[in-house]
Amino acid sequence: MNRTEHELELMRLYLDGVASLEETQELESLIVKDASVRQDFLRYAHLDSALAGVRRSQPSVAPRRSIWLSWRPLAAAAAGIVFGMFCTSVVFGIVGQHGVKKTPLAMLQPSFEDAQMPLAKGFPPAPALWTGDVAKVVPRENGVTPEDGHHMLRLETTTYGKPVLFPRLYQIIALPPSGRALREIEVSASFASADPDSSPHYTVRAYAVNEAPERLGPDWFARHWFIQRDESIASAETCFENPLGNAKWQSIGLRMQVPGKARCLVVFFGVKNHAKSQARKPHYVDAVQVSFVESPSIP
Amino acid sequence: MTNSEKQRHDLFLRLYVEHEESLRGFVRSLVPTLEDSREVMQDVAAVLWRKFEDITSMDDFRRWAFGVARFVAMEFLRTRRRDRHVFGDEALRLLAVASEESEDAFEAERRALNDCLRKLKDDQRSLVDEAYKPGVRIDELAARVGRSAMALYKSLHRIRIALMNCTQRVLAQEEPT
Numbered sequence: 001m002n003r004t005e006h007e008l009e010l011m012r013l014y015l016d017g018v019a020s021l022e023e024t025q026e027l028e029s030l031i032v033k034d035a036s037v038r039q040d041f042l043r044y045a046h047l048d049s050a051l052a053g054v055r056r057s058q059p060s061v062a063p064r065r066s067i068w069l070s071w072r073p074l075a076a077a078a079a080g081i082v083f084g085m086f087c088t089s090v091v092f093g094i095v096g097q098h099g100v101k102k103t104p105l106a107m108l109q110p111s112f113e114d115a116q117m118p119l120a121k122g123f124p125p126a127p128a129l130w131t132g133d134v135a136k137v138v139p140r141e142n143g144v145t146p147e148d149g150h151h152m153l154r155l156e157t158t159t160y161g162k163p164v165l166f167p168r169l170y171q172i173i174a175l176p177p178s179g180r181a182l183r184e185i186e187v188s189a190s191f192a193s194a195d196p197d198s199s200p201h202y203t204v205r206a207y208a209v210n211e212a213p214e215r216l217g218p219d220w221f222a223r224h225w226f227i228q229r230d231e232s233i234a235s236a237e238t239c240f241e242n243p244l245g246n247a248k249w250q251s252i253g254l255r256m257q258v259p260g261k262a263r264c265l266v267v268f269f270g271v272k273n274h275a276k277s278q279a280r281k282p283h284y285v286d287a288v289q290v291s292f293v294e295s296p297s298i299p
Numbered sequence: 300m301t302n303s304e305k306q307r308h309d310l311f312l313r314l315y316v317e318h319e320e321s322l323r324g325f326v327r328s329l330v331p332t333l334e335d336s337r338e339v340m341q342d343v344a345a346v347l348w349r350k351f352e353d354i355t356s357m358d359d360f361r362r363w364a365f366g367v368a369r370f371v372a373m374e375f376l377r378t379r380r381r382d383r384h385v386f387g388d389e390a391l392r393l394l395a396v397a398s399e400e401s402e403d404a405f406e407a408e409r410r411a412l413n414d415c416l417r418k419l420k421d422d423q424r425s426l427v428d429e430a431y432k433p434g435v436r437i438d439e440l441a442a443r444v445g446r447s448a449m450a451l452y453k454s455l456h457r458i459r460i461a462l463m464n465c466t467q468r469v470l471a472q473e474e475p476t
Contacts, residue, residue: 012456016437017331017383024384031390038397040463046324046405047459047466050412052333052431053320122309133313168316241413 003040011044102186102291105265107173110288111148112137119153124172127213127264132169138284142194147249148287152192155271155283167283169269173290174213178260184293187236188253189269195281196247201239203270204252208234208262216264234258249286255293265290311351314360315344322368324405325398329372329391331383337433339375343368361402365395408466415465423458430455 010027013019019027030037104110108128109117115137117130124131134156139146146152155167175183191202209216210233236256258265267290271283323340330336347367354363369391376385386394398405416424429440430451437455441448 008456008460012452012459014331015327015333016452017335019331019384021384024386028386028390031386032393035397038393039401042324042328042394042397042401043405043408043463044459045328046321046408047412047463048333049324049327049336050320050409051427051459051462052337052433122305122312241410 003037007037007040008044011041015045015048101294103294105173105175105185105290105292107171107288107290110290111146111286112151112153113149115139115151123217124170125217127172127174127216130169130171133167135167135169142281143247144192144194144284146284146286147190147192152284152286155285167271169285171267172213172216173265173267175208175258175262175265180260182257183260183262184255185258185265186253186255186289186291186293187265187267188251188287188289189285190249190251190287191242191269191271192249192284192286193242193247193271193281194283196245198281199242199244200283201241201272202250202252203237203239203268203272204254205237205268205270206235206254206256207266207268208256208258209264209266210261212263216266233262251287253289307351308348310357311348314357315347315364318361318364318402320409321398321402321405322364325365325395326368326372328394328398329369329386330376331385333431334434335375336372339368339372342375343371346371361399365399369395407470408463411466411469412462414469415462418465419458419462423454426451426454427458 007027007030010019010023010030013023014027027041031041032038106128108130117137119135119137120129120131121133122131130153132155136154136156137151138154139151141154144152153169155169185206185208187204187206189204193200234256236254238252238254240250240252242250267288269285269288322343323336326339326343327333327336330339343364347364350367354360373385373391376383416427419427429435429444430437437451438448441451444451
């Protein structure tokens with residue numbers, strides 16, 4: 001980047017909201033006259049915006065049968081964690097924690113064993129239903145064997161004008177009442193791709209909201225989702241870029257502290273291919289787990 | 300909500316998610332301070348959904364969304380942040396055009412950022428984590444860590460420059476030879 005210190009400082013001053021009128025006008029003049037300044041200013045702004053998506057991270061525990069160590073670089077394995085891009089949480093940790101008690105939350109078909117399982121489009125109309133994009137419960141296919149049981153969920157890839165593919169999956173989970181101020185919840189799922197030559201991003205998100213389960217649904221989603229998503233009483237996201245050539249299952253998980261008053265947890269699983277990817281082969285999800293986690297207190 | 304409304308909503312979400320990060324970056328370029336840009340993005344999403352029925356071709360979604368974002372950002376600055384000095388119309392138009400044209404490039408940089416964040420020193424990473432938490436004020440953070448606000452602003456600036464240079468290097472290495 002061939003920008004002078006002064007030009008970069010002008011960009012900082014503007015984006016920090018402390019630029020004077022003269023400094024703003026100087027930067028504006030540069031942006032109008034010089035396409036390279038314009039581009040670098042946008043890069044600076046986009047980077048700042050992206051960093052805002054990086055939340056303080058905390059490790060979460062590897063879901064069962066995690067096989068990522070087979071390809072994970074040793075350094076990252078030793079650290080036990082790897083940061084996802086723009087993620088609120090670490091992808092997952094290296095080993096299970098002694099004394100951690102997990103209580104699974106009731107949800108529909110966590111391992112997609114019912115081949116007749118209905119899957120509606122869009123946001124769930126009620127709790128305990130999987131909804132999302134075009135998907136189907138399938139047995140082993142395309143060289144991918146289910147991670148858990150005999151079936152898995154195949155996420156189709158569709159496009160809208162350009163090859164950015166983002167199949168999604170939702171479920172609303174009702175949270176039982178609790179007198180505790182905070183509860184810790186772990187959400188995890190396993191992802192695989194039928195196309196080892198693609199390098200998709202796998203995403204897990206969870207949002208805790210105060211709304212009662214019966215009040216959630218497409219109407220609520222349409223009215224509140226974007227605002228609730230930022231103002232939900234707790235939220236977490238993790239994502240992971242599957243390396244080229246990796247056809248194995250990847251277990252991805254997050255942990256979040258949820259206030260006791262939360263009534264529902266909306267879990268989201270998504271896959272996004274690179275913008276330039278021409279891949280059209282499906283992705284698979286299996287072995288979804290959502291659990292309350294109780295860690296042993298520090299002596 | 301009828302079936303057709305659900306389909307429309309589903310289509311909207313898909314398109315919005317596809318362009319959300321680009322829109323956030325664009326709005327950030329228009330709106331001084333991160334907190335304000337977060338607020339503007341909430342308004343942008345709400346207006347996009349409210350006006351989605353006006354759009355006639357989905358191929359136009361990106362251009363339309365950037366136009367809406369620009370309008371909402373300027374309205375926000377005009378009515379609620381009159382104290383800020385902001386760019387004029389021509390600069391905004393050029394930034395919108397460049398943002399649209401470079402959407403793929405910015406997405407590639409966001410991907411490369413993942414690698415670059417891991418290369419930060421621990422204290423740099425901690426500063427990024429703390430400074431970018433929602434609602435954090437730099438002056439308050441500075442007081443907490445015993446440094447001046449200006450020193451923190453400068454440190455963050457240096458980290459951002461380093462990250463921008465790093466993402467360029469990462470992407471250059473990915474280019475096929």
